[in-house]
Amino acid sequence: MKPPKKIDGLDVVLFAENNDLVEYKDNIDLFVDNTRISESEYLAICKEVLGQKNILLVFCDKQLSIKGIIKLDSVEQGFDIAENSYKGISANWVENKIIVKSEEKSAYEINECSFCDKPSRDVERLYGSQRSLICNECIEYFSALLKTDSGG
Ligand SMILES: [Zn+2]
Secondary structure, three states: OOOOOEEOOEEEEEEEEOOOOOEEOOOOOOEEOOEEOOOOOEEEEEEOOOOOOOEEEEEEOOOOOEEEEEEEOOHHHHHHHHHHHEEOHHHHOEEOHHHHHHOOOOHHHHOEOOOOOOEHHHOOOEEEOOOOEEEHHHHHHHHHHHHHHHHO
């Protein structure tokens, strides 16, 4: 499952699935309405947008409804708490691409042709500037097009 952008209004930074590779240890004493929360399907590390801008470890059921929340001092603390009760879940954390993407990347970091989107490993060469890149295949294509247009 892809990380959701939001869970109940909270921005999801990291998302992990409690799958077959995870061993549930039941080490989290988290009570909601006097009931200790049970094993959760999904864990998320979220940022509270309004108010205190807290980092939160969020436990969700299959429908992504929040079962319980632990306030964190750091993302690393969230990893530790999760791993302590969900052994092996550390390998399942997925960063939310939507948030990462919003930080602007230069063409060289993206490293793919701006015209056909092929990554550098799929083409012979990429030419360009900081802002955009073009691969050798697109140069050939566009130069052939240019010849056809001018030779008309
Ligand atoms: Zn290209």
